[in-house]
Amino acid sequence: QVQLQESGPGLVKPSQTLSLTCTVSGGSITSTTYYWSWIRQPAGKGLEWIGRIYTSGSTHYNPSLKSRVTMSIDTSKNQFSLKLQSMTSADAAVYYCARVPITWIDVWGKGTSVTVSS
Amino acid sequence: NFMLTQPHSVSESPGKTVTISCTRSSGTIASNYVQWYQQRPGSSPTTVIYEDNQRPSGVPDRFSGSIDSSSNSASLTISGLTPEDEAVYYCQSYDSSIPWVFGGGTRLTVL
Numbered sequence: 117q118v119q120l121q122e123s124g125p126g127l128v129k130p131s132q133t134l135s136l137t138c139t140v141s142g143g144s145i146t147s148t149t150y151y152w153s154w155i156r157q158p159a160g161k162g163l164e165w166i167g168r169i170y171t172s173g174s175t176h177y178n179p180s181l182k183s184r185v186t187m188s189i190d191t192s193k194n195q196f197s198l199k200l201q202s203m204t205s206a207d208a209a210v211y212y213c214a215r216v217p218i219t220w221i222d223v224w225g226k227g228t229s230v231t232v233s234s
Numbered sequence: 235n236f237m238l239t240q241p242h243s244v245s246e247s248p249g250k251t252v253t254i255s256c257t258r259s260s261g262t263i264a265s266n267y268v269q270w271y272q273q274r275p276g277s278s279p280t281t282v283i284y285e286d287n288q289r290p291s292g293v294p295d296r297f298s299g300s301i302d303s304s305s306n307s308a309s310l311t312i313s314g315l316t317p318e319d320e321a322v323y324y325c326q327s328y329d330s331s332i333p334w335v336f337g338g339g340t341r342l343t344v345l
Contacts, residue, residue, distance in 0.1 A: 162324065162339045163279065165326075168333065212278060219267045220267070226278055
């Protein structure tokens with residue numbers, strides 16, 4: 117059974133860059149059947165789609181975050197990553213990685229909480 | 235860009251049936267698939283309906299999804315409510331300009 121696990125710092129200073137990694141176990145990130153996505157959820161609020169990456173490295177980002185977001189994929193480690201620049205308090209959230217068979221999410225990570233504070 | 239609007243909360247008694255709506259602000263609801271996610275407190279979301287009316291393996295048939303073009307909305311219906319169904323439910327769809335949009339979420343209380 118495929119599992120996804122997010123990892124990264126739980127605390128980021130304002131203006132710094134957030135770097136998160138999602139490790140895929142029980143399946144290959146090179147599968148052409150899936151996209152790999154990041155979604156976030158501020159405390160007590162709803163879900164926001166950040167973007168997605170394909171095994172080829174092709175990306176598609178939420179227009180509201182596009183200028184600050186970079187996603188990458190490391191097939192040798194079966195991982196994909198998220199970088200979000202110029203962090204502010206508005207970026208504090210639980211960040212989820214997910215597997216996407218084109219139109220829906222079939223596997224979610226457990227999420228990692230990110231706080232923005234000096 | 236479009237928005238998906240959901241009621242903030244609904245409540246119903248155990249054993250009853252509840253329907254949660256999701257209205258698309260622009261564009262046609264039937265043009266792009268709608269998904270529904272369940273999020274229990276303190277947990278990651280899980281998918282209960284995908285591609286308008288499909289259930290992932292393991293989701294009971296008490297959960298069903300539908301599309302109504304006349305109201306440009308999608309609906310999630312849960313029958314035979316149990317306390318375990320108490321959660322926040324999110325709809326999600328997409329179009330060519332922004333792949334994924336989530337609704338604001340509906341808190342279901344099973345009284």
